[in-house]
Amino acid sequence: MKRTVLYRAGGALGLLLVLAITFFFYPKSSDGDAPILRVAVYEWGGYAPAVYAQETGLYMANGLRVELFKATSPAQMNEWFRDGKVDGICGVxxxxxxxxxxxxxxxxxVLLTDYSTDGDVILSRADQISISDLSGKRVSVDRMNSFSHVFIQRMLAxxxxxxxxxTLVELPFDQVPDGLIRGEIDAGxxxxxxxxxxxxxxxKVLAKAEESPGIVxxxxxxxxxxxxxHPELIRTFTRVFFEAQKQVLEDPLAAATHMKAFYGNEPAVFAESFRSMHFFDLAANKEKFDGESENSVFVTAKMINDLLVSSGLVQTTDLYKTALRPEFVESQ
Known part of the structure; x- marks a missing residue:
């Protein structure tokens, strides 16, 4: 009898522990029906629909509870994910x-937002004529072992x-202009x-991302x-994102004005930055997620995976095969 009671008590405690872990890992919305989506965002035009959806009530209108965390850099968003502060990144x-x-x-x-055309650049002083002039010079990356590192490698190659x-040096992207003026770097x-x-x-701009389409x-x-x-939650988020994206691109300045309170930036400047990237709408996403297409994102991902392996930044050759989940776009 005592053993039976102990077993039942132990089972009950185990169940309570599982429920407690579930509760704390996925914070609940006020109505208790679904988890709150904790998403990191950053000031970049491609990610703007995620913020616009919040500022205009699109999430709430579609039954979503989304908590956005504004980061100061892509690296900070990635760190927040590693630390468990967020469960989503918009974008990486x-x-x-x-x-x-x-x-x-x-x-x-789960979805593609954009790729940089001339949003990402190698900047230098006016006395540098071309990338080939950088031999023996100091060139900065936002962070070693990151997309910035690969971008520089690609442009050099x-x-x-x-x-x-x-000589590669680490310098945050927003400090590059000052670093050039002070003579700390020759390009970045x-x-x-x-x-x-x-x-x-x-x-001066020495190189642009559009020279290697899809590199960013x-x-x-x-x-x-x-x-x-919660796959249904992500399907709804995907649908709302593209609805917001459509509205943002129809009138970028009006959309940027809606987002001013969140970003604290100048709407006209933010809206103008949209010109430096190529946006992927829902139709383009469906095309890019077609694994049989020559323009498939999986082709781009493999190219980047190969670059990472050849440069020694990663060892695994097939990371690209499981990095993307096309079903959330395909279900729209």
Missing amino acids: VLTDLLIMRSHGEALQG LNGLKESDV HTWSPAKEMGLKVNL MEVVAFRESLLKA
Whole structure:
């Protein structure tokens, strides 16, 4: 009898423990029906629909509870995911997604937001003529072992240089203009809005992301356990994202004005930055997620995976095969 009671008590305690873990891992909305989606966002045009949906009530109108965390850099968003502060990132550069998965992070992309055309650039002083002039010079990356690192490697390779031909230094993207002016670096990878700041003080663009289309491709990604436990929630988020994206692109300035309170930026400047990226709407996403297409995102992901392996940043050759979940786009 005592043993039976103990077994029952132990079973009850085990059940309570499981329920407690579930409750704390997925915070509930006020009505208790579904988890709140905790999503990191950053000031980039491709990610703007996620913020616009919040500021205009689209999430609430579709029964979603979304808590957005505003980051100051892509690296901070990635760190928040690793630390468990968020379960989604809007967005993560495809290169970083592959690197994170190589480190065991259970993160998968569900939709494509955009790819940078001339949003990501190598900026230099006016006395630098071309990328080939950077041999023996100091070139900055936003963070080593990141998409910024791969971007620099790719731009150097396209101009006949290797990483060993330059001295790489780590400098946050928003400090690149000042670093160039102070003479700390000779060139550096940066992006909007720091790029525009640099151009205002007569700094020069040596290379643009459009020279290697897709090298800076952005995705919205979520924790695998969330995708498994609440797929319908992610399908709804995907639908709302594209609805918001359509409205944002119909009138970028009006949309940017709606988001001013969240971002604290200048709407006209933010709206203008949209020109430096290529957006993927729902139709384009469906085309890109077609694994049989030559333009498939899986082709781009494999190219990036190969670059990561050849540069020694990762060891696994097939990360690209499981990094993306096309069913959330395909179900729309």
